[in-house]
Amino acid sequence: MRQVLMIPLLLGVGFAAGCSCDPGLPPDNDKDDDPPPLDTSPDVVPTGDTAPPPYCTFVEEEPNDTLEDATYLETEQRGCGEFADDLDLDFWELDFLADGWMGVRIDAASLGSAADVQVIVSSDVGVSAARVDNEEFNDVDLLFPAVAGTYQLLINEETQQGGSDRFFYEVLVTTAKSPVQYDTTDPGTNTNAGAALRVDSGERVFGVVADLFSPEDWYAIDVPPGRHLLRLDVDAFALGSPGDFTVSLYDDRLEPLPEGCRVCEIDGGETAGELDPWYEYTSNGNETVFVSIRDQEGRAGPAYWYWIQLELEEL
Numbered sequence: 001m002r003q004v005l006m007i008p009l010l011l012g013v014g015f016a017a018g019c020s021c022d023p024g025l026p027p028d029n030d031k032d033d034d035p036p037p038l039d040t041s042p043d044v045v046p047t048g049d050t051a052p053p054p055y056c057t058f059v060e061e062e063p064n065d066t067l068e069d070a071t072y073l074e075t076e077q078r079g080c081g082e083f084a085d086d087l088d089l090d091f092w093e094l095d096f097l098a099d100g101w102m103g104v105r106i107d108a109a110s111l112g113s114a115a116d117v118q119v120i121v122s123s124d125v126g127v128s129a130a131r132v133d134n135e136e137f138n139d140v141d142l143l144f145p146a147v148a149g150t151y152q153l154l155i156n157e158e159t160q161q162g163g164s165d166r167f168f169y170e171v172l173v174t175t176a177k178s179p180v181q182y183d184t185t186d187p188g189t190n191t192n193a194g195a196a197l198r199v200d201s202g203e204r205v206f207g208v209v210a211d212l213f214s215p216e217d218w219y220a221i222d223v224p225p226g227r228h229l230l231r232l233d234v235d236a237f238a239l240g241s242p243g244d245f246t247v248s249l250y251d252d253r254l255e256p257l258p259e260g261c262r263v264c265e266i267d268g269g270e271t272a273g274e275l276d277p278w279y280e281y282t283s284n285g286n287e288t289v290f291v292s293i294r295d296q297e298g299r300a301g302p303a304y305w306y307w308i309q310l311e312l313e314e315l
Protein backbone atom coordinates (compact mmCIF):
# COMPACT_ATOMS: atom_id res chain seq x y z
CA MET A 1 0.00 0.00 0.00
CA ARG A 2 2.82 2.37 0.82
CA GLN A 3 4.30 2.02 -2.65
CA VAL A 4 0.93 2.65 -4.25
CA LEU A 5 0.34 5.79 -2.25
CA MET A 6 3.76 7.17 -3.11
CA ILE A 7 3.40 6.93 -6.85
CA PRO A 8 1.22 9.99 -7.52
CA LEU A 9 3.48 11.93 -5.21
CA LEU A 10 6.63 10.86 -7.05
CA LEU A 11 5.07 11.63 -10.41
CA GLY A 12 4.14 15.07 -9.13
CA VAL A 13 7.69 15.71 -7.93
CA GLY A 14 9.14 14.62 -11.25
CA PHE A 15 6.78 16.91 -13.12
CA ALA A 16 7.56 19.89 -10.91
CA ALA A 17 11.30 19.33 -11.31
CA GLY A 18 10.88 19.23 -15.08
CA CYS A 19 8.96 22.49 -15.11
CA SER A 20 11.51 24.33 -13.04
CA CYS A 21 14.21 23.57 -15.65
CA ASP A 22 12.25 24.45 -18.76
CA PRO A 23 12.15 28.25 -18.47
CA GLY A 24 15.94 28.41 -18.77
CA LEU A 25 15.99 26.55 -22.07
CA PRO A 26 15.74 28.20 -25.49
CA PRO A 27 12.37 27.93 -27.23
CA ASP A 28 11.90 24.47 -28.59
CA ASN A 29 10.68 24.52 -32.18
CA ASP A 30 10.83 20.79 -32.64
CA LYS A 31 7.35 19.57 -31.84
CA ASP A 32 8.46 15.95 -31.66
CA ASP A 33 10.48 16.65 -28.54
CA ASP A 34 7.56 18.03 -26.58
CA PRO A 35 7.04 16.02 -23.40
CA PRO A 36 3.80 14.10 -23.26
CA PRO A 37 1.14 15.75 -21.11
CA LEU A 38 1.12 14.38 -17.61
CA ASP A 39 -2.65 14.22 -17.35
CA THR A 40 -3.30 11.52 -19.89
CA SER A 41 -6.69 10.46 -21.08
CA PRO A 42 -7.62 6.78 -20.65
CA ASP A 43 -5.15 4.52 -22.39
CA VAL A 44 -5.63 3.62 -25.97
CA VAL A 45 -3.92 0.91 -27.95
CA PRO A 46 -0.36 2.04 -28.70
CA THR A 47 0.01 3.11 -32.30
CA GLY A 48 3.76 3.70 -32.51
CA ASP A 49 5.11 4.28 -35.98
CA THR A 50 7.80 1.64 -35.49
CA ALA A 51 5.56 -1.19 -34.34
CA PRO A 52 2.70 -2.96 -36.04
CA PRO A 53 -0.56 -2.22 -34.26
CA PRO A 54 -1.12 -5.09 -31.83
CA TYR A 55 -4.48 -6.79 -31.77
CA CYS A 56 -6.03 -6.99 -28.34
CA THR A 57 -9.27 -8.29 -26.99
CA PHE A 58 -8.59 -6.52 -23.70
CA VAL A 59 -6.99 -3.11 -23.34
CA GLU A 60 -5.75 -1.91 -19.98
CA GLU A 61 -7.81 0.75 -18.29
CA GLU A 62 -5.78 3.27 -16.36
CA PRO A 63 -5.62 3.89 -13.54
CA ASN A 64 -4.83 0.25 -12.78
CA ASP A 65 -1.98 0.83 -10.34
CA THR A 66 -3.66 -1.02 -7.48
CA LEU A 67 -5.17 -4.45 -7.08
CA GLU A 68 -8.60 -2.90 -6.65
CA ASP A 69 -8.33 -1.19 -10.04
CA ALA A 70 -7.02 -4.19 -11.96
CA THR A 71 -8.04 -4.50 -15.61
CA TYR A 72 -9.97 -7.68 -16.31
CA LEU A 73 -8.44 -10.26 -18.63
CA GLU A 74 -9.52 -13.67 -19.86
CA THR A 75 -7.34 -16.68 -20.57
CA GLU A 76 -6.51 -17.28 -24.22
CA GLN A 77 -7.25 -13.60 -24.99
CA ARG A 78 -4.60 -11.01 -25.64
CA GLY A 79 -4.36 -7.95 -23.42
CA CYS A 80 -2.49 -4.80 -24.39
CA GLY A 81 -0.98 -2.16 -22.18
CA GLU A 82 1.73 0.43 -22.00
CA PHE A 83 3.80 2.28 -19.47
CA ALA A 84 2.75 5.77 -20.38
CA ASP A 85 4.59 7.34 -17.48
CA ASP A 86 7.56 6.44 -15.33
CA LEU A 87 6.66 4.26 -12.32
CA ASP A 88 3.57 2.88 -14.02
CA LEU A 89 2.23 -0.28 -12.39
CA ASP A 90 -0.32 -2.31 -14.30
CA PHE A 91 -2.55 -4.80 -12.49
CA TRP A 92 -4.55 -7.35 -14.46
CA GLU A 93 -6.97 -9.90 -13.00
CA LEU A 94 -8.36 -13.11 -14.42
CA ASP A 95 -10.26 -16.21 -13.45
CA PHE A 96 -8.41 -19.46 -14.04
CA LEU A 97 -11.31 -21.83 -14.39
CA ALA A 98 -9.84 -25.31 -13.90
CA ASP A 99 -6.76 -26.84 -12.29
CA GLY A 100 -3.93 -27.15 -14.78
CA TRP A 101 -0.83 -25.38 -15.98
CA MET A 102 -0.88 -21.64 -16.46
CA GLY A 103 1.23 -19.98 -19.12
CA VAL A 104 1.90 -16.26 -18.76
CA ARG A 105 3.52 -14.67 -21.75
CA ILE A 106 4.43 -11.00 -21.91
CA ASP A 107 5.90 -9.65 -25.13
CA ALA A 108 7.52 -6.25 -25.33
CA ALA A 109 11.12 -6.05 -26.56
CA SER A 110 10.39 -8.78 -29.10
CA LEU A 111 7.67 -6.51 -30.55
CA GLY A 112 9.99 -3.51 -30.76
CA SER A 113 8.92 -1.96 -27.48
CA ALA A 114 11.41 -0.07 -25.33
CA ALA A 115 9.99 -1.74 -22.21
CA ASP A 116 11.87 -4.41 -20.25
CA VAL A 117 8.90 -6.11 -18.62
CA GLN A 118 8.63 -8.17 -15.45
CA VAL A 119 5.68 -9.82 -13.71
CA ILE A 120 4.53 -10.89 -10.28
CA VAL A 121 1.63 -13.34 -10.20
CA SER A 122 -0.50 -13.67 -7.09
CA SER A 123 -3.82 -15.34 -6.41
CA ASP A 124 -6.48 -16.00 -3.84
CA VAL A 125 -5.62 -19.73 -3.88
CA GLY A 126 -2.07 -19.60 -2.48
CA VAL A 127 -0.22 -19.71 -5.79
CA SER A 128 2.32 -17.02 -6.57
CA ALA A 129 5.22 -16.68 -8.99
CA ALA A 130 7.52 -14.04 -10.38
CA ARG A 131 9.62 -13.67 -13.46
CA VAL A 132 11.99 -10.92 -14.57
CA ASP A 133 13.47 -12.25 -17.80
CA ASN A 134 13.72 -15.39 -19.81
CA GLU A 135 17.01 -17.23 -20.12
CA GLU A 136 18.05 -15.54 -23.33
CA PHE A 137 15.95 -12.39 -23.62
CA ASN A 138 14.18 -9.75 -21.57
CA ASP A 139 10.55 -10.66 -22.19
CA VAL A 140 8.65 -13.06 -19.95
CA ASP A 141 7.43 -16.62 -20.48
CA LEU A 142 6.24 -18.20 -17.26
CA LEU A 143 4.69 -21.65 -16.87
CA PHE A 144 3.58 -23.30 -13.65
CA PRO A 145 1.01 -25.65 -12.12
CA ALA A 146 -2.00 -23.63 -11.04
CA VAL A 147 -5.23 -24.47 -9.30
CA ALA A 148 -8.49 -22.83 -10.28
CA GLY A 149 -8.98 -19.42 -8.75
CA THR A 150 -8.69 -15.70 -9.26
CA TYR A 151 -5.22 -14.56 -10.26
CA GLN A 152 -3.63 -11.14 -10.41
CA LEU A 153 -0.70 -10.09 -12.58
CA LEU A 154 1.37 -7.07 -11.70
CA ILE A 155 3.27 -6.04 -14.82
CA ASN A 156 5.76 -3.23 -14.76
CA GLU A 157 8.97 -1.97 -16.35
CA GLU A 158 12.11 -3.23 -14.62
CA THR A 159 13.76 0.18 -14.47
CA GLN A 160 10.45 2.00 -13.85
CA GLN A 161 10.71 3.79 -17.18
CA GLY A 162 7.80 4.80 -19.34
CA GLY A 163 6.71 7.48 -21.72
CA SER A 164 5.20 8.29 -25.09
CA ASP A 165 4.05 5.21 -26.95
CA ARG A 166 7.34 3.34 -26.97
CA PHE A 167 6.77 1.33 -23.79
CA PHE A 168 4.00 -1.00 -24.85
CA TYR A 169 3.47 -4.72 -24.19
CA GLU A 170 1.10 -7.59 -24.82
CA VAL A 171 0.04 -10.14 -22.23
CA LEU A 172 -1.44 -13.56 -22.91
CA VAL A 173 -2.46 -16.06 -20.22
CA THR A 174 -3.12 -19.58 -21.42
CA THR A 175 -4.15 -22.93 -20.07
CA ALA A 176 -1.17 -25.10 -20.91
CA LYS A 177 0.06 -28.66 -20.72
CA SER A 178 2.83 -29.96 -18.51
CA PRO A 179 6.09 -29.30 -20.36
CA VAL A 180 7.74 -32.44 -18.94
CA GLN A 181 7.17 -36.18 -18.77
CA TYR A 182 8.06 -38.03 -15.59
CA ASP A 183 7.86 -41.34 -13.76
CA THR A 184 7.60 -40.09 -10.19
CA THR A 185 6.29 -37.09 -8.29
CA ASP A 186 8.22 -35.93 -5.27
CA PRO A 187 6.28 -36.86 -2.14
CA GLY A 188 6.48 -33.41 -0.57
CA THR A 189 7.99 -34.84 2.61
CA ASN A 190 11.56 -35.20 1.29
CA THR A 191 12.67 -31.90 2.77
CA ASN A 192 15.74 -33.20 4.61
CA ALA A 193 18.45 -35.82 4.06
CA GLY A 194 16.81 -38.31 6.40
CA ALA A 195 13.65 -38.23 4.32
CA ALA A 196 15.40 -38.23 0.93
CA LEU A 197 13.50 -39.95 -1.85
CA ARG A 198 15.51 -42.93 -3.18
CA VAL A 199 15.59 -42.86 -6.98
CA ASP A 200 16.82 -45.31 -9.62
CA SER A 201 19.13 -44.49 -12.48
CA GLY A 202 17.17 -42.76 -15.24
CA GLU A 203 14.06 -42.22 -13.14
CA ARG A 204 12.44 -38.93 -14.09
CA VAL A 205 11.05 -37.00 -11.14
CA PHE A 206 8.69 -34.04 -11.10
CA GLY A 207 9.12 -31.98 -7.95
CA VAL A 208 7.84 -28.82 -6.34
CA VAL A 209 9.70 -26.93 -3.65
CA ALA A 210 6.48 -26.06 -1.96
CA ASP A 211 7.27 -25.24 1.64
CA LEU A 212 8.82 -21.87 2.50
CA PHE A 213 9.81 -23.18 5.93
CA SER A 214 11.89 -26.05 4.49
CA PRO A 215 12.56 -24.85 0.96
CA GLU A 216 14.56 -27.76 -0.40
CA ASP A 217 13.99 -31.30 -1.62
CA TRP A 218 16.31 -34.28 -1.12
CA TYR A 219 17.04 -37.33 -3.25
CA ALA A 220 19.39 -40.28 -2.84
CA ILE A 221 20.79 -42.74 -5.36
CA ASP A 222 22.81 -45.90 -4.68
CA VAL A 223 25.93 -46.25 -6.80
CA PRO A 224 26.94 -49.92 -7.30
CA PRO A 225 30.55 -51.08 -6.84
CA GLY A 226 32.97 -49.90 -9.52
CA ARG A 227 33.61 -46.51 -11.08
CA HIS A 228 30.47 -44.78 -12.33
CA LEU A 229 29.55 -41.50 -13.89
CA LEU A 230 26.56 -39.91 -12.17
CA ARG A 231 24.87 -37.50 -14.54
CA LEU A 232 22.56 -34.92 -12.96
CA ASP A 233 20.06 -33.04 -15.10
CA VAL A 234 17.52 -30.44 -13.99
CA ASP A 235 15.01 -28.69 -16.23
CA ALA A 236 12.97 -25.87 -14.78
CA PHE A 237 13.67 -22.22 -15.53
CA ALA A 238 14.34 -22.87 -19.21
CA LEU A 239 10.87 -24.40 -19.50
CA GLY A 240 9.13 -21.55 -17.68
CA SER A 241 9.41 -22.43 -13.99
CA PRO A 242 9.68 -19.38 -11.73
CA GLY A 243 12.44 -21.27 -9.88
CA ASP A 244 16.14 -20.76 -10.52
CA PHE A 245 17.43 -23.90 -8.89
CA THR A 246 20.76 -24.92 -7.46
CA VAL A 247 21.85 -28.44 -6.51
CA SER A 248 24.32 -29.81 -3.97
CA LEU A 249 25.76 -33.34 -3.81
CA TYR A 250 26.78 -35.13 -0.60
CA ASP A 251 28.25 -38.48 0.38
CA ASP A 252 26.71 -40.81 2.99
CA ARG A 253 28.22 -38.74 5.82
CA LEU A 254 26.68 -35.62 4.23
CA GLU A 255 30.11 -34.24 3.31
CA PRO A 256 29.94 -32.18 0.10
CA LEU A 257 30.84 -33.85 -3.18
CA PRO A 258 32.98 -33.92 -5.17
CA GLU A 259 35.52 -34.44 -2.40
CA GLY A 260 37.58 -31.33 -1.75
CA CYS A 261 35.20 -29.02 -3.62
CA ARG A 262 35.45 -25.38 -2.66
CA VAL A 263 32.44 -24.00 -4.51
CA CYS A 264 30.25 -27.06 -4.26
CA GLU A 265 26.89 -25.77 -5.45
CA ILE A 266 25.86 -26.57 -8.99
CA ASP A 267 23.74 -23.65 -10.09
CA GLY A 268 23.98 -23.71 -13.85
CA GLY A 269 24.18 -25.85 -16.92
CA GLU A 270 26.81 -26.90 -19.40
CA THR A 271 27.14 -23.46 -20.92
CA ALA A 272 27.20 -20.03 -19.34
CA GLY A 273 23.76 -18.48 -19.10
CA GLU A 274 21.94 -21.76 -18.51
CA LEU A 275 20.32 -21.49 -15.12
CA ASP A 276 19.19 -25.10 -14.76
CA PRO A 277 21.78 -27.37 -13.10
CA TRP A 278 23.62 -30.00 -15.09
CA TYR A 279 26.62 -31.89 -13.75
CA GLU A 280 28.66 -35.07 -14.08
CA TYR A 281 30.18 -36.59 -10.94
CA THR A 282 32.62 -39.48 -11.08
CA SER A 283 32.06 -41.95 -8.26
CA ASN A 284 34.41 -44.73 -7.21
CA GLY A 285 31.32 -46.76 -6.57
CA ASN A 286 29.65 -48.49 -3.67
CA GLU A 287 28.29 -45.31 -2.14
CA THR A 288 25.03 -43.48 -1.72
CA VAL A 289 24.96 -40.00 -3.19
CA PHE A 290 22.56 -37.49 -1.67
CA VAL A 291 21.23 -34.60 -3.73
CA SER A 292 19.53 -31.49 -2.43
CA ILE A 293 17.77 -29.01 -4.67
CA ARG A 294 16.52 -25.54 -3.81
CA ASP A 295 15.77 -22.21 -5.42
CA GLN A 296 18.87 -20.02 -5.35
CA GLU A 297 16.99 -17.23 -3.62
CA GLY A 298 15.16 -19.56 -1.25
CA ARG A 299 11.80 -18.99 -2.88
CA ALA A 300 9.19 -21.71 -2.60
CA GLY A 301 5.53 -22.39 -3.21
CA PRO A 302 3.26 -24.56 -5.32
CA ALA A 303 4.45 -22.87 -8.54
CA TYR A 304 8.15 -23.60 -7.93
CA TRP A 305 8.43 -26.78 -9.96
CA TYR A 306 11.39 -28.64 -11.43
CA TRP A 307 12.21 -31.82 -13.30
CA ILE A 308 15.21 -33.84 -12.17
CA GLN A 309 16.95 -36.97 -13.40
CA LEU A 310 19.95 -38.86 -12.02
CA GLU A 311 21.56 -41.30 -14.40
CA LEU A 312 24.38 -43.76 -13.72
CA GLU A 313 26.84 -44.96 -16.32
CA GLU A 314 29.43 -47.64 -15.61
CA LEU A 315 32.96 -46.50 -16.48
Ligand SMILES: [Ca+2]
Binding pocket: 060, 062, 081, 082, 083, 084, 088, 089, 090
Ligand atom coordinates in the same frame (compact mmCIF):
# COMPACT_ATOMS: atom_id res chain seq x y z
CA1 LIG B 1 -0.22 1.17 -18.04
Ligand SMILES: [Ca+2]
Binding pocket: 062, 063, 064, 065, 088, 089, 090, 091
Ligand atom coordinates in the same frame (compact mmCIF):
# COMPACT_ATOMS: atom_id res chain seq x y z
CA1 LIG C 1 -0.95 1.55 -14.50
Ligand SMILES: [Ca+2]
Binding pocket: 116, 117, 118, 132, 133, 134, 138, 139, 140, 158
Ligand atom coordinates in the same frame (compact mmCIF):
# COMPACT_ATOMS: atom_id res chain seq x y z
CA1 LIG D 1 12.52 -8.34 -18.23
Ligand SMILES: [Ca+2]
Binding pocket: 244, 245, 246, 266, 267, 268, 274, 275, 276, 277, 296
Ligand atom coordinates in the same frame (compact mmCIF):
# COMPACT_ATOMS: atom_id res chain seq x y z
CA1 LIG E 1 20.31 -22.08 -11.20
